[in-house]
Amino acid sequence: MQVGYCGNVHPGQTLEEVKHNLTKYTLKVKAQVYPNRLMPIGLWLSATAAKELDEPECLLGFKDWLAEHGLLPYTLNGFPYGDFHQEIVKHDVYRPTWGDPSRMEYTIRLAEILDTLLPEGVDGTISTLPLAWPVEGNHSYAEDQQFWSSCAKHLKNCAERLDRIQQTSGRNIFVCIEPEPGCMLDTWDDVVGFFDQHLLADSKSADLIRKHIGVCHDVCHSAVMFEKQSTAVNEYKKAGIKIGKVQVSSAVAVDFESGDELNCNHKIEQLRGFAEPKYLHQTSIRTGDDIEFYEDLSIALDANPNPTGLWHVHFHVPIFSNEFDLIGTTQADIKHCVEAILQSNEPMPHFEIETYAWNVLPDHLKQDSLAEGIAKEITWFNELISAPI
Numbered sequence: 001m002q003v004g005y006c007g008n009v010h011p012g013q014t015l016e017e018v019k020h021n022l023t024k025y026t027l028k029v030k031a032q033v034y035p036n037r038l039m040p041i042g043l044w045l046s047a048t049a050a051k052e053l054d055e056p057e058c059l060l061g062f063k064d065w066l067a068e069h070g071l072l073p074y075t076l077n078g079f080p081y082g083d084f085h086q087e088i089v090k091h092d093v094y095r096p097t098w099g100d101p102s103r104m105e106y107t108i109r110l111a112e113i114l115d116t117l118l119p120e121g122v123d124g125t126i127s128t129l130p131l132a133w134p135v136e137g138n139h140s141y142a143e144d145q146q147f148w149s150s151c152a153k154h155l156k157n158c159a160e161r162l163d164r165i166q167q168t169s170g171r172n173i174f175v176c177i178e179p180e181p182g183c184m185l186d187t188w189d190d191v192v193g194f195f196d197q198h199l200l201a202d203s204k205s206a207d208l209i210r211k212h213i214g215v216c217h218d219v220c221h222s223a224v225m226f227e228k229q230s231t232a233v234n235e236y237k238k239a240g241i242k243i244g245k246v247q248v249s250s251a252v253a254v255d256f257e258s259g260d261e262l263n264c265n266h267k268i269e270q271l272r273g274f275a276e277p278k279y280l281h282q283t284s285i286r287t288g289d290d291i292e293f294y295e296d297l298s299i300a301l302d303a304n305p306n307p308t309g310l311w312h313v314h315f316h317v318p319i320f321s322n323e324f325d326l327i328g329t330t331q332a333d334i335k336h337c338v339e340a341i342l343q344s345n346e347p348m349p350h351f352e353i354e355t356y357a358w359n360v361l362p363d364h365l366k367q368d369s370l371a372e373g374i375a376k377e378i379t380w381f382n383e384l385i386s387a388p389i
Contacts, residue, residue, distance in 0.1 A: 002074045003381060004040030005029070005374050006247070006354040011085035015052045018045065019065065027069060028371035033378045038072040042352040047081050047102075050109045063117050073117045075125045075245060075350045078110050079178060084356075090280050090296075094183065097132035099147045104154035108161045111173040115165050123172045125245045125350045127216035130177055130185035131194075141184060152198035155213055156205055162212040174244040176216035181224045181282035181314050182295050188222075188232040191215060192239045214242035218354070219337050220249035223330035224284050224312045226291055233340035243346065246337065247354040248381055250321075252313035253328040267326045268307065273362035274315050274327075275301060282314040316357045317365075318373060320380035324365055338385055351385075353377050 010021035022041070030039040045053070053059045066073060080093050081103070096103045107128055114124040131151045134142040141147045155175075162173050177194075179185045185194055199213065200206045215236055222232055236243055252274055254267055274281065274297060281297040287309035294300035297313050312330060322331040341349065355377060358370055367373035 001348055001351065001385060002040045002072075003351045003378065003385070004042050004072075004074060004353070005378060006042040006044065006077050006352050006356065008044035008077050008080055008084050008354070009356045009358060009370070009374070010044075011083075013046050013048045013083055015045075015049045015058070015062065018043070018049055019062075022069070022071065025371045025374070026071065028369075029375045029378065030070060032372070032375040033382070034070075038070050040072045040074045040350075042075045042077055042350075042354075043073045044077040044080065044084070045110065045113065046083065047106050050106060050113060053113050054109070059113060059116050066117060067119075072119070072122075073114065073124075074122070075127070075352055076110050076114055077352075077354075078107050078126045078128045078175075081106055087278065089278055091133050093280075094129055094133040097136075097141070097147075098129070098151040098154055099132065099141070101154065103128075104158050107158055107175060111158075111162055111165060111175070114173055115169055115171055118171065121170075123174065125174045125176055125216075127176045127178045127245050127247065127352075130179045130183040130191070132184050133182065134184050148194075148198055152194075152201075155199060156209065159205070159208050159212040163208055166212075172212070174212060174214055174242070176214050176244040178216035178218055178221070178245075178247070180218065180221045181284065182280075182293065186221070187225050187227060188235045192235060192241065195239060195241055210240060210242070214244040216245040216247060217243050217337070217349075218247040218249055219333050220247070220251040220314065220316055220330065220354075222337075223251045223253075223333045224282060224314045226284060226286055226312065229333050229336040230340040230343075233337065233344055237344050237346055243341070243349045245350045245352060246341070247352050248319060248334055249316045249354045250319045250334060251330040252311075252315045252317060253330050254307075254311040254313075254326075255328065256307045256309055256311065259326075263326070264307070268301070270325060270327050270362075271297070271311070271313075272301060274313060276360045278360050279357065280314070284312050285309045286312075316355045317361070318355055318358075318367075319353060319377050324362075334381070335384060351381070353381060 283294045283300040
């Protein structure tokens with residue numbers, strides 16, 4: 001079982017900045033959790049950094065640098081294409097879409113990089129966005145059949161390139177579509193439907209697709225959509241879609257059904273601390289059997305001055321915490337996900353801890369040392385998976 005953390009928590013557009021972050025943070029984490037062995041690390045390489053690695057000498061030099069420092073780049077996060085730490089990210093993280101050839105080219109470039117970086121005999125995974133945010137200006141991708149076809153075509157082309165890599169090096173690089181709240185694919189049901197109706201519709205390419213294209217199951221995203229972890233895992237298995245990667249993450253959860261008015265007001269005040277402007281914090285509110293979705297927490301708060309129900313918010317909070325005063329988390333879903341995967345008897349996916357929002361947490365929740373916070377997360381998860389299920 002490979003367990004590491006995702007490098008998208010660190011800002012850095014260039015390769016030099018990536019190496020700086022690995023030196024400044026990752027090696028400190030390694031000294032705490034994996035001092036005497038290779039440390040798995042999920043690299044995030046922006047399109048700029050990936051382009052730099054087109055130069056063979058640069059790529060081989062980076063491979064030697066990683067090996068020298070005892071770092072194993074077992075997976076790449078291919079979701080953010082551009083600057084994931086600009087002042088305001090919001091919907092920019094979904095650009096370019098899978099309808100744009102540049103998304104396919106970037107993903108193939110990452111696969112070629114990963115094929116070179118990994119030691120012989122080790123397979124790799126790449127997570128990627130769930131096609132697009134459904135609306136761009138006045139255009140609805142969800143209603144654009146040509147867009148769906150273009151996404152499927154580009155993913156099939158990607159699978160063909162991945163197969164050529166495997167034929168050459170013997171290594172399987174597996175691209176994992178990551179459903180996210182509000183996106184074109186935001187639930188297991190959406191993913192299964194896309195595979196059935198588009199990716200697997202041509203029986204001649206179905207085996208190739210299953211071999212190289214699968215799912216990245218983000219626990220936080222699934223929890224925000226109020227999915228039962230075992231249901232999602234089992235439905236992917238039933239559909240023959242492999243979970244190649246699990247992003248271990250936890251969402252904000254607030255129960256407005258309990259407590260008096262004063263207690264409720266305190267919850268609202270604390271929840272507002274998570275409505276920061278950099279990232280999109282999609283919010284689902286469940287009241288009884290009904291679920292209402294908002295694309296951002298600030299919109300949900302404005303629309304519900306007297307909130308009711310159970311709120312799940314897409315804000316990746318430290319996985320070792322199950323509450324922050326009156327604010328809860330979906331930490332329990334992590335255990336439920338691991339249990340479901342172990343019981344599925346499917347090949348073990350890569351596990352990548354992805355708490356990228358440390359620097360935008362409310363001030364009283366920020367850690368004095370980012371490296372210590374990440375190390376604490378890895379330690380917590382390693383203890384979870386080593387405990388009897």
